[in-house]
Amino acid sequence: MLPITLIREKAEFVKERLAIKNFDASEIIDRIIEHDVERRALQTRLDGVLAESNKLSKEIGMLYKEGKRDEAEIAKAKTVGLKEQSKLLEEKMKEIEGMLTDELVLLPNIPHECVPCGNSDKDNKVVREDGEKPKLSDDALPHWELLEKYGLMSLEYGNKLTGSGFPVFYGKGAKLQRALVAFFLDRAVEAGYTEYIPPLMVNKESAFGTGQLPDKEGQMYHVTDDDLFLIPTAEVPITNIVRDEILKEEDLPLKMAGHSQCFRREAGSYGKDVRGLNRVHQFEKVEIVQIVHPDKSYEVLDDMMEHVASLLSALDLPYRILRLCGGDITFASALTYDFEVFSAGQNRWLEVSSVSNFEVFQSNRLKTRFKDKQTGKTRLVHTLNGSAMALPRIIAALLENNQTPEGIVVPDVLRPYMGCDIIS
RNA sequence: GGAGAAAUGGCAGAGCGGUUGAAUGCACUGGUCUUGAAAACCAGCAUACCGAAAGGUAUCGGGGGUUCGAAUCCCUCUUUCUCCGCCA
Numbered sequence: 001m002l003p004i005t006l007i008r009e010k011a012e013f014v015k016e017r018l019a020i021k022n023f024d025a026s027e028i029i030d031r032i033i034e035h036d037v038e039r040r041a042l043q044t045r046l047d048g049v050l051a052e053s054n055k056l057s058k059e060i061g062m063l064y065k066e067g068k069r070d071e072a073e074i075a076k077a078k079t080v081g082l083k084e085q086s087k088l089l090e091e092k093m094k095e096i097e098g099m100l101t102d103e104l105v106l107l108p109n110i111p112h113e114c115v116p117c118g119n120s121d122k123d124n125k126v127v128r129e130d131g132e133k134p135k136l137s138d139d140a141l142p143h144w145e146l147l148e149k150y151g152l153m154s155l156e157y158g159n160k161l162t163g164s165g166f167p168v169f170y171g172k173g174a175k176l177q178r179a180l181v182a183f184f185l186d187r188a189v190e191a192g193y194t195e196y197i198p199p200l201m202v203n204k205e206s207a208f209g210t211g212q213l214p215d216k217e218g219q220m221y222h223v224t225d226d227d228l229f230l231i232p233t234a235e236v237p238i239t240n241i242v243r244d245e246i247l248k249e250e251d252l253p254l255k256m257a258g259h260s261q262c263f264r265r266e267a268g269s270y271g272k273d274v275r276g277l278n279r280v281h282q283f284e285k286v287e288i289v290q291i292v293h294p295d296k297s298y299e300v301l302d303d304m305m306e307h308v309a310s311l312l313s314a315l316d317l318p319y320r321i322l323r324l325c326g327g328d329i330t331f332a333s334a335l336t337y338d339f340e341v342f343s344a345g346q347n348r349w350l351e352v353s354s355v356s357n358f359e360v361f362q363s364n365r366l367k368t369r370f371k372d373k374q375t376g377k378t379r380l381v382h383t384l385n386g387s388a389m390a391l392p393r394i395i396a397a398l399l400e401n402n403q404t405p406e407g408i409v410v411p412d413v414l415r416p417y418m419g420c421d422i423i424s
Numbered sequence: 425g426g427a428g429a430a431a432u433g434g435c436a437g438a439g440c441g442g443u444u445g446a447a448u449g450c451a452c453u454g455g456u457c458u459u460g461a462a463a464a465c466c467a468g469c470a471u472a473c474c475g476a477a478a479g480g481u482a483u484c485g486g487g488g489g490u491u492c493g494a495a496u497c498c499c500u501c502u503u504u505c506u507c508c509g510c511c512a
Contacts, residue, residue, distance in 0.1 A: 043474050047481040054481085057493040061442040076492045083492085246471080248434095369471095376453095378471080 001104050001365045003380070007032055017110040020117055020326035028103055035100045042096060046089040053082040105214060109361040111326055112298075112335035118325030124338070125325070130309070131318030134344050134401045142345040143396035144276030146403060147173065150423055153277075165281035167392070172423045176398075176410075177284060179417030180391055181259050184286035184311065188388060191307055193257035193288055198237035200261055201228040206240040209366040211332040221263050230263035234287040235385045239362060242291050246378055247370040253300060254291035257388070259284065277392035278350065285390040289383070291368065294360070297382035298335075301357045304386045305337055308353045311389055314413045317397055318342040320349065334359045341393065345400030350393040355386030 007014055011029050018025040056079050063072040116125050147153040152173025158166035169177050189195055207213040207229050212220055221230040231237060238258050247254070262285050277283075288307065292300050305321065312319040324336040339353035360380040363369070369378040402409040407424030415421055 040474060043481080047474060050482085051480055053492080058443060060492050064442080072492080079492045367472095376469095 001101075001361065002107050002110065003360060003364050004032070004036060004100070004104065007104075007107075008036055014107075014110060018108065020111045020115055021108050021329065022119065022327050023108055025107060028106055032100065032103050035096055035103065039093070039096050039100060042089060042093050046086060046093060049082055049086045049089060053079055053086065056082070108331045109334050109358065111329060111333075112357070114323065115329060115335060116323065116325045117327075119327040120325075121328050123325035124322040124328055127321050127323050127337070128309075129318075129320040131313065131316070131342075133318045133342050136344050136400075136403070140345050140400070140403060142276065143343070143399040146345070146399040146408065147276065150408065152176070152399075152423070155276075163281075165279070167277065167280055167282075172418075172420075173395075175418060176395060176414075176423070177391060179414050180389075180394060181284060181286060182417050183414060184388055185257065185259055187307075187311060187314075188257035188286065188288055191255075193255040196234075196238055196241075196256055196258040198231070198234050198258050198260055200231055200263075201226075202231055202237050202240065203228060206236055206243070209240045209243050210236045210362055211365065212236060215331060219265050221265060231260060232264050233262050233285060233387075234258040234260035235289060238287065238289045239291075239383055239385065240366065242368045242381075243366040245368055247291070247368070247381065249293070249370050249373045252291065252293045252370060252381065253296065254289075256289045256291075257286065258289075259286045262390075277396045280392055283390060283392045286388050287385060288388045289385045291363075292382050292384065293370070294379065294382045297357050297359060297384060300382075300384055301335065301337075301355065304355050304384060304388075308339055308355060308386055308388050312339065312341060312352075315394070315398065315411050317394070317401065319352075330356070332356075332358050332361050334361065339389075341397040343393070343397040343400050345403070346396075350397060352393045352397070353387040353389050356384060358383045358385075 002014065007029060011033060015025050015029055056075055060072050060075045060079075063069075063075065116123060118124070141149065144155075150173075151171050153167050153169045155164070155167055157168035158164070161168070185195055201223060204213060204227065207220065212229070212232065220232055222228075223230065237260075238256050241256070242254065261282055263282050265281065266279065288304060290300050290304065309319070309321070319339055319341045322338045322340065324333075324338055329336050333356040336354055336356040338351050339355070340349035341352050342348075343350050359382050362383045363380040366383075368381050368383070370381050371377070372379050398411070399408055402411070404422075407422045410418050410421055410423065
């Protein structure tokens with residue numbers, strides 16, 4: 001949610017920037033400004049009425065103390081009209097405030113100035129490509145066949161237990177999953193992140209805070225009896241830890257990491273693109289989150305990118321980094337870099353991480369501020385997060401790229417966690 | 425699940441119908457003193473909104489109500505603690 005002050009002061013600028021996201025905001029912004037003006041006028045009137053009635057009440061108190069009952073009764077009579085007025089104004093106020101938030105919530109975050117124009121993933125800009133693509137023999141297999149061949153995972157079990165898109169890992173497959181999670185978490189902790197184990201369900205307020213509600217309700221599993229949502233990413237509970245908090249400037253940056261199961265409904269496409277582990281309803285991910293001083297957030301974004309890049313290098317996976325264009329960047333993000341690994345068995349790039357700076361878009365919803373030491377005022381923090389990393393596609397790429405006639409070669413860094421060099 | 429108690433500023437903790445946005449202590453910030461520090465003393469120290477400012481309004485777990493007036497009374501929800509039951 002963009003701060004109302006920004007829209008009030010720089011309406012045209014906001015409209016122009018949102019056009020990069022192919023979002024025509026002119027009508028909404030005009031309405032917001034109208035309602036904002038109306039709201040402020042209303043508040044001035046309301047405050048005046050309340051001030052008068054407060055004054056009267058005090059006078060009545062004094063009169064009673066002095067024993068002037070008759071005068072007190074007269075004053076009491078005067079408050080009746082004021083009360084009616086304030087009730088009316090308060091109702092109007094609530095109504096207009098409701099409309100304002102409903103409108104504000106419709107606006108996406110304004111993209112950073114380096115975000116390229118574009119409509120689809122074709123317009124994303126490759127900013128780095130690193131690592132060597134393996135040369136596989138002609139009989140190389142895609143990961144879904146490798147998973148079956150080596151007895152690592154079953155979609156059929158998941159299908160029986162739950163439904164499609166719920167993979168069941170077992171044996172070395174389960175171990176590989178555990179190894180990757182441990183490896184990613186250890187790296188995050190080494191990089192200064194504090195490890196969290198968050199709840200896997202969140203309430204409405206949390207889902208709203210990070211921007212899943214109201215617009216992306218359909219992508220989350222909803223536990224209706226308790227009105228809770230299964231998290232689509234650990235970003236949601238972890239970032240919400242600082243909801244409604246005023247942090248000390250010296251406490252920034254807050255670096256938090258967490259592993260969780262992630263649940264995504266993602267109704268939609270079928271076929272080759274979603275085969276095997278390419279897209280599933282439940283998967284594991286390690287997420288890194290930072291809550292930072294607004295002047296530092298782009299530095300931190302780079303820092304987080306390098307962290308993710310170092311993980312991929314350590315796993316020896318060829319990857320590329322894309323700066324997402326206006327049409328592909330998410331609603332809440334100001335700047336997003338996607339990481340894709342090359343999956344040789346499918347001969348395609350798979351998205352494994354997404355690192356974003358949300359600037360004040362989330363913190364304005366979350367009401368997460370810090371006290372500026374210089375000015376003594378409260379300011380909104382910037383929030384950032386990134387996957388470090390999502391497991392299924394990493395596993396897909398690892399299996400495909402490291403396949404040999406003898407089995408799947410385990411990357412060096414995972415061997416201590418796996419307790420073996422090869423999956424055969 | 426049953427019974428009881430509680431929820432106040434960064435923390436501790438008063439207030440239990442009238443000038444209380446809230447005593448007091450601690451913490452914190454600035455100053456005086458000091459060679460420096462400590463101690464002592466003085467001052468400041470919640471958030472949001474409206475307003476050019478002066479100032480005003482709202483907020484004492486959330487929501488609703490009684491009243492001219494609510495931190496204080498009533499209803500309701502939530503959370504925490506104690507006791508009992510059940511259970512990984």
